[in-house]
Amino acid sequence: MMQPLNPIAVELNELMKNLSPVVYSLFSDLGKRIYLPKGILRQSAEVQEKADSLNATRAIAIKDNQLMSLDVLRQLIPDLSVESAFAYPPILGNTELRTLWQAHIRKENPLLENIEFNLPVVTSGMTQGFSILADLFVNSGDKLILPDMIWGNYRLLFETKMGAEVSTYTFFNTVKKFNIDGFKRTLLEHTDEKLLILLNFPHNPTGYSITETEASEIVESIVDCADCGCNILVMVDDAYAGFWYDSEVMHESIFSKLVGCHPNVVPVKIDGATKEEYAWGLRVGFLTFAFKDQVMSGIEEKLSGIIRTNTSGAAQLSQSIILKAMKSSNYEEEKRKNYEILKTRAEKAKLIATNKKYAGLWEVYPSHAGYFICLNLRLSNAEKVRQALLHEYGIGTISLGERDLRIAYSCLEEDEIEEVISAIAQIVQSHKIEYSVNL
Secondary structure, three states: OOOOOOHHHHHHHHHHHHHOHHHHHHOOHHHHHOOOOOOHHHHHHHHHHHOOOOOOOOOOOEEOOEEOOOHHHHOOOOOOOHHHHHOOOOOOOOHHHHHHHHHHHHHHOHHHOOOOOOOOEEEOHHHHHHHHHHHHHOOOOOEEEEEOOOOOHHHHHHHHHOOOEEEEEOOEOOOOOEOHHHHHHHHHOOOOOEEEEEEEOOOOOOOOOOOHHHHHHHHHHHHHHHHOOOEEEEEEEOOOOOOEOOOOOOOOOOHHHHOOOOOOEEEEEEEEHHHHOOOHHHOOEEEEOOOOHHHHHHHHHHHHHHHHOOOOOOOHHHHHHHHHHHOOOOHHHHHHHHHHHHHHHHHHHHHHHOOHHHOOOEEEOOOOEOOEEEEEEOOOOHHHHHHHHHHHHOOOOEEEOOOEEEEEHHHOOHHHHHHHHHHHHHHHHHHOOOOOOOO
16 A cells, blocks of 8 residues: 655645646656655755754764865875765755856757756766656656657666656658658657657767757647647757757757747756766766746755655766866867867768668668767668677677667777778678568
């Protein structure tokens, strides 16, 4: 039997129900149950504000009025203070880093220049960001709209772990543009009061990115669905934001167009330092909403409860490193140089892969951005090609479905790209690996 709700959760739910019935209707059962207890963390925070003598609340060790630490650790990070390296972080993240990332989002998304949106919440990588959203909003049986070509972790997290029912649409139409008609049809098939949508541009695995027109059409489709009475959570996966190499596509997040598009539509942006700051292992991600302050306060209470039950917060050291880097005078120039390297690789991968001599072997999915290019093998099985590449050439690629092979040019030197693509062609031609559903 389900335990009765904690009085704090009841009070918070009533507040959310009054302030934003749409958000409340999107909450999962866990989202309605979760709260941040008035326990050690709240009491410690109160002490931080009001205690003017001694603080005997924190589970830390102090010596000579500063945190105890080990010299062997301090020597590894001499440029950071003991506090910024080893102290517990706030549950929702370092406030200065959150403020700086908010400014970063505004700068990279000009449509948000005069739009209010909340301080991003720091997560332990983008995957935890999705997991937090799943906890807060997803019940077993909820409908989630995804394209057929996706990052596999979506299904593992939302379908396998949370029990969402996934409906897919074909990502590309017949002319290899975003399949807006298929997307619309899939939305219209669902008449539920609640709907979850996940959008990912630049796209993993293909590197496809949308134009301004396509972005507007996607938003219009979502608005049409909301007009029918559906409450919609739109999760925007911006893992590869900023890595746009084609002037024809939109160089900002579709989140910008979704904010304020309809009262029944709740967009949330998931991004991070993972790719944008070339800091994959630091595991610093962000969740950004666009709510009025009172609503966001309620959301932050719920998020705090969820974060408290797993990591208690992203690593202080990782947050401090990202913060210090973003404040460095060399920050923008170093990012620009890395971007130019990746752009050159992207252009070379496209140039080589689309050479007419390979036209009979594969079709190259349109790629404008990100880290990847993806081949649709015409007569070959992608997994068999992948295995042959690995065992005969020592080359690693990723097979997706029956005929798609993903190449991450981001982790290849420029002069290695042709070697990989040439090897794929040799495998397909010399072995005549036929397309087969039986692996």
